[in-house]
Amino acid sequence: MADSSGQQAPDYRSILSISDEAARAQALNEHLSTRSYVQGYSLSQADVDAFRQLSAPPADPQLFHVARWFRHIEALLGSPCGKGQPCRLQASKGRRVRPQWSPPAGTQPCRLHLYNSLTRNKEVFIPQDGKKVTWYCCGPTVYDASHMGHARSYISFDILRRVLKDYFKFDVFYCMNITDIDDKIIKRARQNHLFEQYREKRPEAAQLLEDVQAALKPFSVKLNETTDPDKKQMLERIQHAVQLATEPLEKAVQSRLTGEEVNSCVEVLLEEAKDLLSDWLDSTLGCDVTDNSIFSKLPKFWEGDFHRDMEALNVLPPDVLTRVSEYVPEIVNFVQKIVDNGYGYVSNGSVYFDTAKFASSEKHSYGKLVPEAVGDQKALQEGEGDLSISADRLSEKRSPNDFALWKASKPGEPSWPCPWGKGRPGWHIECSAMAGTLLGASMDIHGGGFDLRFPHHDNELAQSEAYFENDCWVRYFLHTGHLTIAGCKMSKSLKNFITIKDALKKHSARQLRLAFLMHSWKDTLDYSSNTMESALQYEKFLNEFFLNVKDILRAPVDITGQFEKWGEEEAELNKNFYDKKTAIHKALCDNVDTRTVMEEMRALVSQCNLYMAARKAVRKRPNQGLLENIALYLTHMLKIFGAIEEDSSLGFPVGGPGTSLSLEATVMPYLQVLSEFREGVRKIAREQKVPEILQLSDALRDDILPELGVRFEDHEGLPTVVKLVDRNTLLKEREEKRRVEEEKRKKKEEAARRKQEQEAAKLAKMKIPPSEMFLSETDKYSKFDENVSMVCPHTTWRAKSSAKGKPRS
Numbered sequence: 001m002a003d004s005s006g007q008q009a010p011d012y013r014s015i016l017s018i019s020d021e022a023a024r025a026q027a028l029n030e031h032l033s034t035r036s037y038v039q040g041y042s043l044s045q046a047d048v049d050a051f052r053q054l055s056a057p058p059a060d061p062q063l064f065h066v067a068r069w070f071r072h073i074e075a076l077l078g079s080p081c082g083k084g085q086p087c088r089l090q091a092s093k094g095r096r097v098r099p100q101w102s103p104p105a106g107t108q109p110c111r112l113h114l115y116n117s118l119t120r121n122k123e124v125f126i127p128q129d130g131k132k133v134t135w136y137c138c139g140p141t142v143y144d145a146s147h148m149g150h151a152r153s154y155i156s157f158d159i160l161r162r163v164l165k166d167y168f169k170f171d172v173f174y175c176m177n178i179t180d181i182d183d184k185i186i187k188r189a190r191q192n193h194l195f196e197q198y199r200e201k202r203p204e205a206a207q208l209l210e211d212v213q214a215a216l217k218p219f220s221v222k223l224n225e226t227t228d229p230d231k232k233q234m235l236e237r238i239q240h241a242v243q244l245a246t247e248p249l250e251k252a253v254q255s256r257l258t259g260e261e262v263n264s265c266v267e268v269l270l271e272e273a274k275d276l277l278s279d280w281l282d283s284t285l286g287c288d289v290t291d292n293s294i295f296s297k298l299p300k301f302w303e304g305d306f307h308r309d310m311e312a313l314n315v316l317p318p319d320v321l322t323r324v325s326e327y328v329p330e331i332v333n334f335v336q337k338i339v340d341n342g343y344g345y346v347s348n349g350s351v352y353f354d355t356a357k358f359a360s361s362e363k364h365s366y367g368k369l370v371p372e373a374v375g376d377q378k379a380l381q382e383g384e385g386d387l388s389i390s391a392d393r394l395s396e397k398r399s400p401n402d403f404a405l406w407k408a409s410k411p412g413e414p415s416w417p418c419p420w421g422k423g424r425p426g427w428h429i430e431c432s433a434m435a436g437t438l439l440g441a442s443m444d445i446h447g448g449g450f451d452l453r454f455p456h457h458d459n460e461l462a463q464s465e466a467y468f469e470n471d472c473w474v475r476y477f478l479h480t481g482h483l484t485i486a487g488c489k490m491s492k493s494l495k496n497f498i499t500i501k502d503a504l505k506k507h508s509a510r511q512l513r514l515a516f517l518m519h520s521w522k523d524t525l526d527y528s529s530n531t532m533e534s535a536l537q538y539e540k541f542l543n544e545f546f547l548n549v550k551d552i553l554r555a556p557v558d559i560t561g562q563f564e565k566w567g568e569e570e571a572e573l574n575k576n577f578y579d580k581k582t583a584i585h586k587a588l589c590d591n592v593d594t595r596t597v598m599e600e601m602r603a604l605v606s607q608c609n610l611y612m613a614a615r616k617a618v619r620k621r622p623n624q625g626l627l628e629n630i631a632l633y634l635t636h637m638l639k640i641f642g643a644i645e646e647d648s649s650l651g652f653p654v655g656g657p658g659t660s661l662s663l664e665a666t667v668m669p670y671l672q673v674l675s676e677f678r679e680g681v682r683k684i685a686r687e688q689k690v691p692e693i694l695q696l697s698d699a700l701r702d703d704i705l706p707e708l709g710v711r712f713e714d715h716e717g718l719p720t721v722v723k724l725v726d727r728n729t730l731l732k733e734r735e736e737k738r739r740v741e742e743e744k745r746k747k748k749e750e751a752a753r754r755k756q757e758q759e760a761a762k763l764a765k766m767k768i769p770p771s772e773m774f775l776s777e778t779d780k781y782s783k784f785d786e787n788v789s790m791v792c793p794h795t796t797w798r799a800k801s802s803a804k805g806k807p808r809s
Contacts, residue, residue, distance in 0.1 A: 025058045025066050032065035110589040112168055115522055117369055117453060117477040122591050127444050128475065133170045135161070136435040137318070138448035138456075141179040142302035143188040146309045147497035148527055149490040152483035153449045155513055156521040158315040159641055160447075160478070163592050166640045176318035177434050178306075180299035180325050181424055183385025186413055189298040190286045191278035198281060199270060205253050205262050212246060212273050215280035230488055234496065238275055245272035287411035295414045296325065309500040313509045314645045322434040324425060331425045332418045334433035334467055335405045343466035347396040349408030349421040355401045358462055363471055366462050370454035375401060383455040385427060387413065403459050405429045428459040432467065441468040447478045450522075451489075481523040490527070498527070510652070511535045513643050517594040538598065539652075540729075542634070545605045546651025547711075547723040548612060549631040552622055553650075554672065554722075562624060570623050573611050577630055580604040584637070594641065601634055616718065654709070654724040664724055671710060675720045678712070706730035 015031065018024040028051075057067040113122040127133045137157055140150055164170045179185075203211065216239070223239060226232045249265040270277075303323075310317070324331075335351050338344040343358050344351050359366040367374040377400055381389045388407055394400070404426035409415035415422035425433075435443065448457060457477065464473040482489050490497045503512060515535035519525045566574070580600050587596035608630055615622040631650050638644045638652075646653050654664055678697055685693035701712040709727035712720050774781065 021054060022058070025054060025060075025063055029058075029063040029066045032069070110586050112164075112589050113591055114476055114478065115591045117479050118474070123476070125476065127170065128442060131169065131171050133164060133172045133445060134439045134443040135172055135174045135445040135447065136431070136439060136443055137174065137176045137446075138431060138452060139176040139178050139321075140306055141182050141184055142299045142306055143182070143185045144302060145499045145501070146302075146306045147490060147499050148503050149449075149483045149497060150306075151309075151313060151500050151503070151512065152516065152525060152527075153480045154310060154315050155313055155516050155642075156480040157447050157478075158313075159513070159517065159594065160521060160592055161316065162640055162642050163588060167588060172319075173439075174316075174319045175322065175435065175438055176320075177322045177324070177431055178299075178303050179427070179430060180296070180303065180323050181414065181430070182324075182427060183387040185299050186295055187282060187286075187386060189295045190289045190412060191282045192298065193289060193294050194281040194285055195274060195278045198277065203266075205249055205266055208266055208269060209246065209249060209253070211277065211280070212242065212269065215273070215276045216242070218280065218283065219276055230491075230496075241272045242269075242276055245269040289412045292414045299325075312504055313500065313512065314642050316642075320438060322438070324430045324434070327430070327434050327437070328416045328425065330437050331429055331433040332406075332416075334436065334463075335429060336419065338405060338463055338466050341466055341469060343463075344405055345398065346420050347398075349423060350393075350396055350404055351406040351420055352397055352402045353405050353459070353463055353466070354398060355403070355462065356399055358466055363469075364462070364465055365471070367454070367458050368461055369458050369477060373454040373458075376454070380455050383427060383459065403428060403455065405463065428456055429463060431456075432460050432464040436464060436467065436473075441470055442472050443474055445476045445478060446474040447480070450479045450481055453477075453479055478522075480521055481525060484524060484526045486528070487526065507532055507535075510643050510645070511539055513641070514538055514598075517641055517643065518598050520595055521592065538602070541602065542605060542638075543652050543725075545608060546631060546635075547725070548609075548721070549627050550650060551721045551723065552612070553624055553628055554668070555621065555624070557624065564623055564625075566623065566626075569611055569614065570626055573607060573630075574626060576607050577604065577626075577633075581633065597637070601637065604630065605634070616715075619717070654726070668722070668724070671722050671724075675712060675722050679720055702734065706734050 015024060015027050018027055051066075051070055051073050054066070054070060057070040112125045114125045115121070116123045140146065161172055161174055165172045219235070219239065223232065223235045226235060245265075245268050249262070249269050252262045252265045307317075335344065338353065339346065339351065343354055345354055355366050358364050373379060380401065380403065384393075384404060387410070388404060406418065406420060406423050406429070407426055408421055408423045413424065415424055435446075446457070446460075461473055465471055484490065485496060485498070488496060511532065512535070515527075515531050516525065518534060518538065519531075525531070580603065583600045584597050587593040587600065590596075608627060612622050612627070628650075635644065635648065635650050639648075644652060678700065681693060682697050685691075685697070701714070705712060707727065707730075709725055709730060711723040711725050711730060713723065714720050
């Protein structure tokens with residue numbers, strides 16, 4: 001047994017066996033003198049048991065060791081224990097004994113879970129390398145304007161990325177690709193090129209009508225063969241628009257109208273029939289397009305447009321961006337190794353992935369994400385591309401389920417040299433080669449839209465694991481939900497999309513992001529007026545809270561006055577604050593559930609509003625520090641979500657980009673002085689009964705200041721609240737207020753008019769002679785006799801005019 005100094009405590013058993021007390025004291029003293037037995041103020045039960053055998057300290061001065069410890073124990077216990085009695089130290093009596101300390105039980109920390117499409121469950125997120133997270137996101141195929149379907153995916157991933165990086169403090173390395181070689185791009189580039197050539201030739205009206213009729217024949221066949229209801233409806237719209245534009249031109253030609261009138265009809269038909277003619281021209285002349293620059297010009301233009309849209313939406317740029325056209329050598333090497341590993345085969349200059357060989361391997365599995373879709377030929381052919389599903393191409397495969405790794409280029413397609421002849425990459429191999437080059441044999445997260453799960457992502461997994469000979473190329477697969485319009489998926493191919501630029505003309509980037517935050521990132525979101533109205537109201541609700549807190553914080557207090565005593569209201573609000581923070585943390589851990597987070601933030605603001613209203617009702621100032629802490633926390637969370645675009649210290653920024661802090665700091669002192677001056681003038685005007693000055697004060701508040709983005713809010717008995725608000729928002733509020741007031745005025749006038757009409761009708765009725773009073777009520781009475789008797793099923797009533805004009809029955 002060791003004492004607190006680390007030395008071995010003496011063995012008291014031999015000492016306790018000595019029956020003579022003097023001899024026992026002598027032996028104990030010898031033990032103490034030969035050992036450095038100093039425990040400070042810590043005593044063991046063995047110490048007490050040894051000394052309790054002594055009735056008193058020894059008188060012999062040579063036994064001073066025993067005497068000193070005897071007095072020490074007596075001081076602690078009050079008196080020595082009687083012989084044979086248990087003597088145990090108690091904390092309450094041992095003033096110099098440290099009690100045993102135990103750590104608190106605590107609670108289990110909440111861990112981040114993400115919905116993993118590989119398991120279709122929420123899984124604990126565990127990166128492979130500490131806090132470092134490698135993340136690959138499928139980027140756009142750039143052949144047209146980016147639409148809100150793209151925004152749905154990239155804003156959602158931007159929110160997830162920001163939360164992992166800025167809230168959970170992961171070190172995220174984010175990689176995204178640009179697909180600039182693809183069947184859709186090749187076809188669109190050829191179509192645009194051929195149509196522009198056709199337009200430049202300025203076809204005569206008769207020639208244009210002939211060409212449109214020729215183009216309608218294959219188009220009608222395509223329409224009849226289409227089974228997808230959404231696509232069929234889109235084709236029917238095109239056909240109908242072309243027919244409507246054709247009729248005026250036919251009539252103009254038949255009527256031999258002037259050249260200007262005919263040319264106008266020609267331009268209308270060219271515009272309406274652009275898709276129709278482009279497809280027809282490509283089918284007949286596409287193979288003659290040989291200039292490779294045509295195929296690079298289109299994606300370069302639309303890539304730039306995409307980046308500008310992402311910047312406008314406040315989407316963070318990727319840490320690294322890859323373009324397919326820049327990775328062709330790496331793609332060729334990637335394909336070659338898959339062939340060398342036995343999972344690819346060459347056929348007629350193309351290279352295909354052998355799905356059967358891969359699936360039969362013990363260490364591999366095909367169709368990890370959507371196994372039930374394996375064999376879906378429609379989905380597989382869409383994945384191969386419109387230019388790669390001809391009968392001769394399909395016949396090159398060993399199995400219909402196989403897919404192209406490398407495509408032999410046909411006339412009218414771009415090509416690159418490779419061991420199998422000139423060709424171009426397949427769609428699926430692009431992401432595998434680029435992500436594998438940068439992120440290695442296994443990445444933490446792969447992201448993309450829900451519709452990419454099969455065949456694109458399942459084929460990516462297969463070919464990548466065939467290349468690396470592993471079964472863990474992706475650890476967590478995240479797929480964002482669709483965005484629909486009136487229940488239909490938004491799609492370029494269906495031509496039912498709203499471009500990001502058009503959406504930003506109606507709503508701000510923050511409002512669009514708030515709409516996405518108010519829904520789960522992995523569920524379908526319907527883009528509608530109701531969805532956006534909810535986001536607008538949420539933004540307004542939060543902004544009013546921030547403006548009110550800013551106004552409270554501007555109230556002057558001395559340095560000690562900022563620390564006020566808390567009452568029950570402050571303690572309760574602070575408890576709610578911490579409860580909401582805990583709830584928000586749990587929601588973020590639960591698959592980054594921003595929908596719940598937004599509701600918890602709304603509830604917290606509502607509690608703050610109730611607190612401020614209660615303080616205002618009793619003419620007491622709310623606690624500045626508490627409200628500031630809550631407002632700063634909410635601002636911090638909105639910054640994490642990307643809903644606050646710049647470095648605003650509290651709340652939403654005011655004014656244009658980069659002007660928020662300087663604008664508010666510069667103008668607010670002047671506005672405060674103006675507000676106080678106006679309040680003083682209004683007070684004098686009320687006392688002196690000068691209504692004209694009051695009207696001018698109201699005009700300043702209602703008409704002049706809103707034009708400058710300033711709102712004055714007057715409250716009876718309280719200082720005017722000054723708020724800097726977006727000018728357009730204030731002008732809309734003013735118009736809405738005027739509209740409501742106008743409606744009230746009209747309703748009031750209508751009510752007065754009705755009342756006046758009723759009174760006039762009542763007066764007119766009183767002037768009707770009794771003999772004519774009921775003649776108009778033919779719905780109640782079947783007939784009248786010559787004496788103006790009225791006959792009805794239950795009663796007969798006779799009236800005659802007397803000389804005095806009184807009725808008589």
